[in-house]
Amino acid sequence: MRVLLKFLKNNERLFLIATSFLAISIFLFNQSPLKAEVKNQKVNLKAIKGALDLSSTNEYKENVLDIKGEWTFFSSKFLKAKDIVENKLPQNSGSVYFPGILTDFPLSGDPQKKFGPFGYGSFLLKVSGVEKGFPFGFEVNDMSSNFDLMVIQGKNIYPMGGYGKIGTNKNESISQFGRLFGDFTTNGDDFYILIRASNYYYRDLGMIGYLKIGPKKLIQSNYIENKLRNFFTLGILLIVAIIHLGIYFQRKDDKGSLWFSFFCFIMLFRFLSIKSYFDVLFPYPSNFSFYFNRKVEFMSFYFGGPIFLEFLRYLFKDYIPKALMKLLWSTSTFFGLIVLFTSPPVFYKTLNTYQIITLLTLLYMMTQMVRAAIKNVPHSRICLLGLSVFFFGVGWDILLYELEGVLPFIELAFFTSIAFVFIQSHIISIKFSEAYKYAEELNKKLEEKVASRTKVISNLFNSLKSAVFAIDKDLTVIPPCSEYSKSLFKKDIAHLKFFDIIFPHSTKNDRRISDLTNHLKAVFGDDELNYSFVEANFPQSVVLNDPERPEGKSLKLSYSPFYNEKDLVERIMVIIEDVTEYETYYKEAKLDQVNYWFMKEIVQQENKYDIFDTLENSLKEGLKTIDDFLSPQSDEYTAEYFLDNYKKGIDHILSKTENLSMLSNMIHVKTADFDYQSITADSEFSKGKNERTTGKSYFQGEVTEKMIDIVDYILSYISCAKNFENKTLNIIKKEEVEEKINDLKGYLKNIFEKTFLVRDIKSIDKDQLGRMATLAKLYPNFDHLVTIIGFKSKVISLYYLALEDDQASKKYSDFSGHLKQLPVKDKLTGTIINQHLIIPSKSILS
Template identity: 25%
Template sequence: MRLRVPVFFLLLLGAILGCSPPHAPYSPKAKQGILDLRDWDLKTSPLVSLDGEWEFFNGLEIPAKTSSKTYIHVPGSWNQFPLPNGEHGGEGTGTYRLTVLLGNPIKDLALQMGDISTAYKIYLNGKLLADNGVVGGTKDSMTPSYKHPIILLDAESKELNFVIEVSNFYHITGGIRKSIFLGPILDIFESKKQEISLGWVVFGATFLMGLYHLILFFMRRVDKSAIWFAFFCIDLSIRGFFTGSVFIYEITQDKYWVYIHKLDLLSFVLALPLFSLFLRSLFPEDFHKHFNTAFVSVGAFFALIVLLTPATEYMWYIQIFQAIVGLIIVFFLVLMIYCIFKKREGAVLFAVGAVFLFLATLNDILNQALIIKTRYIANWGLLSFLFSQTIMLSFRFSNAFVRLEELQRSLEQKVLDRTSQLEEAKHVAEEANSMKDTFISLVTHDLRSPITTIMGILQLIENDYEQLDDMSIKEWLKRAENTSSQSLEMIATLLDLNRLKSGSFPMDNSLIYVFPEVEGVLAKLWAQANSKKLDIRNSIPNDIRMNVDRALFSEIFVNLLSNAIKFCREGDSIEIDFSSKPNAMEFTVKDSGIGIPKEMIPGLFSTEIRSTRLGTNKESGTGLGLPLVYSIISAYHGRISVESQEQKGSKFTFSIPQPLLDLPRLNPA
C-alpha cells in the first residue's frame, strides 16, 4: 500500500518526460524541392520545419545542366542515396537545394540549424549566409563542427532559395541529419532559450544528485552503491551537454571537434559499466559477479576503441555497442522482475525508475542511428530514475532509524527543553549586559564634556573672584546653569532610550485626538519659532484619533519640530501633514530650512553616531532627540524615514500601526 502513491507518481512523471513533444499543428512537407508556405500563419505556428524532399547533387557544386532532378528526404542521411556507380556512402560531399514559397515577404526571419554531418555552407538566393566548420572536398581540407547556430535571413522575398553545401569525412552518416526550423527571430531565439534552460535544469538536478551521493559515500563508505550511483549520475549529467543544445560543441573551437566527439561517445559508453556496478552493489545476491565483470569489460573495450581509433572507424563499432546495450537492457529488466519476485527491498521502485531510464536510453540510441526522429531524452529518463532512487533511499533510511528515534525521542525532548531554557536565560542576560554597557558608555561619554565645562567655570570664578564684578559672576553662573540643564535633559533622554530598548518603559496607551496634541507641542515651541518668524501649518484633520501613549507621542513631535525650527532660517516654513494608510497612521514634518548633509543622514537615528550640529542661530543640541524618536516609533513597530536636500529643506515621515477603530468620530471642542 505504501508504494502505490510513489509508483503512480513515477508513472505519471515518466509519461510526461519520456514522450516526445507533439507535432506542430502546421507542418507541411517539401515536395520535389519546393516547400509551399503561402498559407503559413505566424501567430498560430511561429516555427515550421523545412522537412521533406530536397533537391540533392553529389559534390559541392550544382551542375549547370542536369538530365533529371534527384531528391533526398530531409532529415536523414545521404548514405543510401543512389549514384551511377553505387550508393553515396557516409563519407563525401553533397549539395542540397530547397525553394520556400511565401504568401508575402516576411521581415526578420531566422533559421535554427540542427545536426548536419559534419561541415556546411548555407546560401540564400545566391548569397552566402553562414558556414559551420570548414567545407572541403577531402578530409585534410575540411574541419568538422557540430554547432547548432541561429542564422538570420537578410532577404525579404516571396521566394527563398536555400542551397546547403555539405562535406563529411569524420562520421559514418553524412548529410542533414536533423530538422531545420524557420521562423521569426524572436520565436527562434525563444525556442533556443527554452532548450538551453531545460538542459541546464536537467544537468543541475542530475549533477547535484550525483554530488549528494558522492558525499554520502564519503560519510558512510560501507555502502558502495552510493559512489557508483554518483558516478553514473555525473556521467549522464555531463552527457546532456553533448546532446540537445550541444553546449560543449557550441563553446569550443571547431579544431577540437575530434576530441570533443570522443568525450561525447565516452560519456555514452561508460554509462553501461557504471550502471552495472551500481546494480551489483544494490542486489549482490541476484546479480552474479560474472555478469558484472562481462558488462564492465564490454564498456571498457569500446571505450578503448573510441580513444584509439578515428571517428569514421569507432562510429561503426558504436553501432555494435548500441545493439549490445539493447540486449543488456532486456537482461536488466528480467533481473528487476526476478528481484521483485524475491521481494528485495526497493526492487519495485528501482524497476519503475529503471524502465523509464532504459526506454529513454533506447530512444537516444535509435535517434542517434536515425532509425527514429525524436529528441534526446536520456536525461529526462535519468530524472525519473533519480526520483525513484530518492524515494527508495527514503524508505531505507526510515526503516533503519525509526527504532532509534523512538528510543532517543524522550531524552532528546528533555535536552531540547533544557537547552531552550538555558538559551533564553543566556539571551536575557546578554541583552541586559549589552544595554548596561551601552548606557554606561553613553553616559560616560556625554557627561564628561559638560561636567568639565562646569568645573572650568567654577574654577574660573574661584580663581578670579576678586577681579570679577557681580554681572560677570552672574553670567558665568548662568552658563553653568544652562550646561547643567542640558546635561539633565540628556540624562533624561538617555534613560528614556534605555528603558525603551529594554522594554521596561511603561506605555500608558489611550485614545487621543491628534490635532490638539500637536497644537500643544507648537504652543511650547512658539517662542523659538516666533524668534525666526516661521510660518508653521498644522494640516492634521481635527477628528483624527490614535491609541498611543500621550507623552511619548508628544515627545516625537517635540523633537521633530524643535529640530525643524533649529535648522530653519528667518521666514522659512514648516508643514505638518497626515495620511491614512492600511492599519497605520502616517505623519510628515516638512521644513524649507538648510537641510541635512548627505553624509549625516545614515547616522541620524543611531546613538553610537552622534549627529549634532549648530542651528541657524547657533543653537546647540544633544544629538539624542532623533534616536529617541526612532526608539519610540520602533516600540510601536512603526517606521520613520528622512528625505533632505541641502539649502532646500528636510522631510521626516513616520507611521505608527493602528487597529481599525469603529468608534463614532467627534469634533473636539
C-alpha cells in the same frame, strides 16, 4: 478487478509515486517545445525537387513546422550566394531527402557509383509563398559534420552562420555539431536556403537532425526553452552526482552512493558531449574538440552500463552475479579502447554491436528485478518502476535512430533519466528514514543525543568553505561565526560592525556606505514582504584587498532573515563566499560573449574598412578626452567642466557608432548609471557648480573611469574587426607612449620624494614603512594623487593595447589595479603601502 484493488491497497506508496511521475511527465511534455512537433504532424509539408511551396497554408505563421523532403544537391561544389543572385547555377547532381545522409547517393546517374560517407557539396531549397514582411525564423540541428547556411532573397544575402569549417578536403575541414538559430524579414519574393557542408571526420555527410521553420518569436522561444531545459537537466544531474559523492565520502561503506554518483556523472558527460557543450573548453572549434566530444559520447555509453549494474548489485547483490560484472567490464573496456585509439568513423561501426549487448543485458537485468519485486525485496518494486521508465527512454532513443523517420523525433532518454534520478532519491530518503529510526532506538539518553547532534552540526558549520554569521539591528556580528570567517578576513569578526568587515577602507562620510546602512537597518522589525523588496539593495558582492592579486579578492554575499514569533525580522544571517576564481572565469566568458556579439555584427557590415574609420575617430576622441581630464590643467577645472566635456565626448562617440548597434548599446548601458541630466539638475550640484573644489575630485574620477571603460570597448571592437580586415590604426606612436610613461614616472618620483621623503625605493626598510604611512596622512591631496596615477597607468595600458603590445598593456593595467586597492589615506598601513605601491612601483620605475 479484485486482484488489482488488492495490489493498489497494498502498494499505495508505489501507486502514488507512479501517478505523480506520470502527471509530472505530462506536464513537462506539454510545457516543452516538443508541443510544436506534435502540431507539425497536422500539416504534411514536404519539399519536392528542391522546392517548398507555402502559399497553400498559413501554418508557418502560427506553428513551428518540421521541414522534410527533397533538396537540390550539388556534389563536390560549394555554391556562392552571388551565383544564385545572378541565376548562374551549375548543373545539379540530383535531389536528396532531408533529414538523411548521402552515403548511398548515386553519382552521375550511375546506381553503382555511390557518393560515400566522405565528401562535400551544397544543398539548395527554394521556398515560395511566404507573406511579405513576415519575420521568418528557422532552426537547424546537427548537420554532419560541419556547415554554413545562407538565405538569398532577390539581391539580399543573409549569412546565418554555421558550425565548424567547411572544406574541400580533410586538411581544410573542421567538424563541429550544434544547433543554429536564424531569422530574417521576408520581402514577399521567393528565397533560397543554401547549406554548404562537408564531412571527413564522422560517419556520413548529411542532416542527421532536423530543419524547422516558423515565426521568429516562436522559433526563438523554443530555442531558448530547449537551452533552459538542457541546463535544468545538467543542473539536476550535477547536483545529484555531487550529493551522492558527498554521501559516499561521509559513509565509505555506502558503495551504492558512489556507483550512483558515477552513473550521474556519466550521464552528465554524455549530455555535455551530445550537445557539444564541451566546445566551451576550447578557444576555437577544432577537430580535436570534435573528436573529444564524440569520444566522450561513446565512452559514456559504453561504460554507463557496467557502472549502473554495479549500483544495482549493491542494492540487490544476490540477483546480479559477479561473473556477469566481470564479463560486462571486459566487454566495455574492449569497446572503450577502440573508441580511445580510433577515429569517429571507425568506432561508430561498433555501436550496433554494443547496442545488441546492451539490449541483452537490459533484458537479463529486468528479469532479475522482476524476480526481486515478486519476492518483495526491500526497494525492489520502486526500483523496478524507475528502471522501466529509464530503459523505455533508452530503448526509444535507440529505435529513434535505427528506424529513422518511423518514430516521431522526440528524445526521451534524458527525461526518463531524470525521472529515475528522482525515484532513486526517494529510495535514499527511505534508507535515511530507516537509519534515523534505528538511531532513535539506540540513543536513549537525551543529553548524549543532543551533545552528539550539536557536535555534528558544529563540525558541519565549521567545515563550510563560506563565512557564515548573523548580524543584529545595530549591524554588529553575533557569534558564533564559522571558522572560515577567520581565514577569509584574517581576524576574528565576532562583535565587529558588518560594514567595517566588508568595506574596511571606507570613510565615515562615504555616501554609498551610508545608503547601504540605511537599507539594512530598515528591514529590522519589518515583515517578510517588505524585506523581499529591500533585500535587492543589500551589497551582493565586494572586493577585498589581496596582496597576491592586483584585482583583489571577489566575495559573493547572500542573506537569510530570522523572524521572531511575530514574523518580524530579528536577525539576518550573512553567507560570504570567495568567488575570485569563478569571477575570473565569468569575466573571461563574458568577454568572449561580447567579442562574439561584436564579430557577429561585423560580419553583417558590407564595407568593413568604414568600420575602422569610425572606430579610429571614436577612439581618438575618447583618448583625447581622458588625456584632457588627467592633464596638469585639470587642477583648475570645475566639476561642471568635467561633466560637460564628458557629455560632449560621449555624444561624439555615440554619433559615430550609431550604425554599430552592439557597441552603441554597450556604451549606453555603461553611461546609464551616471546620468548627466540628473546630476546637473541636482540642487546640491547647482549650489557649488562654480567652485573648483566642490565634488571636483569625485566627478573627475567618475567621468575618467567611464571614459576608460568605453575606450576599452572600442579597442575590443577593433580587435574583433581585425579578424576580417587587418588595417593598421594611426592612434599613437611609441615615442608618445614613452613620453606618457616618463610623465607617470615623474608622478611616482614626486609622491616618493616629496610625500615620503624617499629617493631610492630599494632602500626602504620596516621603520620607513611606518613613517611613510604617517606622512601619507599628512599630505592633503594624497588620495587624489594616487587616483590620478592609477588612471594614467590605465591609459598607458590602453595605448599599448592599441599598439597590440599585450604584455606591456598588462603590466600597466596590473599596476593600476594595485593602486585601486589602496584605501583612503587615514586607513593606510606600512604593509598595504608596501604591497600595493612600493613593490608594484619598482617594475614601473626600473
